[in-house]
Amino acid sequence: GFRAQGRTAVRAKAIVDDALALQKAGCFSLVIECVPSAVAKAVTEAVNIPVIGIGAGPHTSGQVLVYHDLLGLMHHPHHEKHVP
Numbered sequence: 001g002f003r004a005q006g007r008t009a010v011r012a013k014a015i016v017d018d019a020l021a022l023q024k025a026g027c028f029s030l031v032i033e034c035v036p037s038a039v040a041k042a043v044t045e046a047v048n049i050p051v052i053g054i055g056a057g058p059h060t061s062g063q064v065l066v067y068h069d070l071l072g073l074m075h076h077p078h079h080e081k082h083v084p
Contacts, residue, residue, distance in 0.1 A: 006039035020053070031064070032056050049059045 006012040010084035016039075019030055029050040032040055034037040037057025044060050 004034050004036065006035040012036075012039045012042065015039055016042050016046050019047050019084050023047045029061075032060070 006015045006021060009060075012035075015032070015035065019032075022030060030043070030047065030050065031052045031054065032043060033054040033056065035043075035053075038058055040056035041049070041059035042054050042062050050061040052062045052064060054064045054066075
């Protein structure tokens with residue numbers, strides 16, 4: 001569901017392992033969303049393909065910034081509970 005992923009060491013490692021498996025399967029890039037910055041950094045450093053982050057901190061190869069979020073147009077309390 002829509003909630004932050006990778007908040008524990010076990011889940012963070014699983015995300016990195018999944019990223020490596022996707023790379024091995026032939027993916028040319030990855031998009032990760034709503035993970036702690038440290039997890040995004042670990043994924044980016046683990047793979048040799050671009051990693052695009054959405055709400056994943058500054059340590060990815062690139063970022064998607066939804067203009068509604070940038071301008072605060074769709075602010076909702078539900079979002080605050082799920083963003084790392």
